[in-house]
Amino acid sequence: MTTPTKDVVDLILNDHREVERLFEELRSKPATRANNLPVLISLLTAHSRAEEAEVYPVAASEAGAAHDVEHSQEEHIEADQLLARLAETNPSSPEFDTVLQEVVDAITHHVEEEEAKVLPAIRSNLPDSRRAELGEAFLVSRQGHLGEMPGDIRKSELDQQAANAGMPGASSMSKEQTKSALQEKVQQSEEQ
Structure with a gap:
């Protein structure tokens, strides 16, 4: 029997494939939406928080992917906003498909960029032992955020999130000020 991989890149890729599977279920089987929607939102939230806490700081400082991490963090903030909107949308309403498609488009774009830039930097610039260590930290963090x-x-x-997005000084702000500043940074990036 083989030991399951703890390589952080493989773990992240596995989550990405599961999200794609859930997207397909939500699109093709409306009757499953009430059950699958909380699973999708919880998985994406836990995955994002674990990447932000454990993976992105290391990718920026040790794997030479600081610019790509900053962009990925901004996409996480945007995804949080879209997921909150999706969670508030009645799965049987006509607008659900439109909001779901916005989420699918944003997440798919993020996954493609992360798999093309951040994950290859981690795979090529960190030794196997460091990726396994990161994988373990990612799993623990992800588990703690499920639900x-x-x-x-x-x-x-x-x-x-502010540190990952290259936004200094957040620790001296209130929670609401930090949240606002992050959203403003995302908006400015989208406008550029």
Whole structure:
């Protein structure tokens, strides 16, 4: 019997494939939406928080992917906003398909970029032992966030998002100020 992989890149890729599977279920089987929607939102939230806490800081400092991490963090913030909107949309309403498609488009774009830039940097610039160590930390963090929704975010997690997004000074701001500043940074990036 083989031991399951703990390589952080493989773990992240596995989550990406599961999200794609859930997207397909939500699109093709409307009757499963009430059950699958909380699973999707919880998985994406836990996955994002674990990447932000454990993977992105290392990818930026040790794997030479600081610019790509900053962009990925901004996409996480945007995804949180879209997921919150999806969570508030009645799965049987006509607008659900439109909101779901916005989420699918944003997440698919993020996954493609992360798999083309951040994950290859981690795979090529970190030794196997470091990737396994990161994998273990990612799993522990992800497990601790399962069941959370996008709005369930602590001030310390917002501070980490700000650091990942290259936004200094967040630790001296209130939680609401940090959240606002991050959203403003995402908006400015989208406009550029």
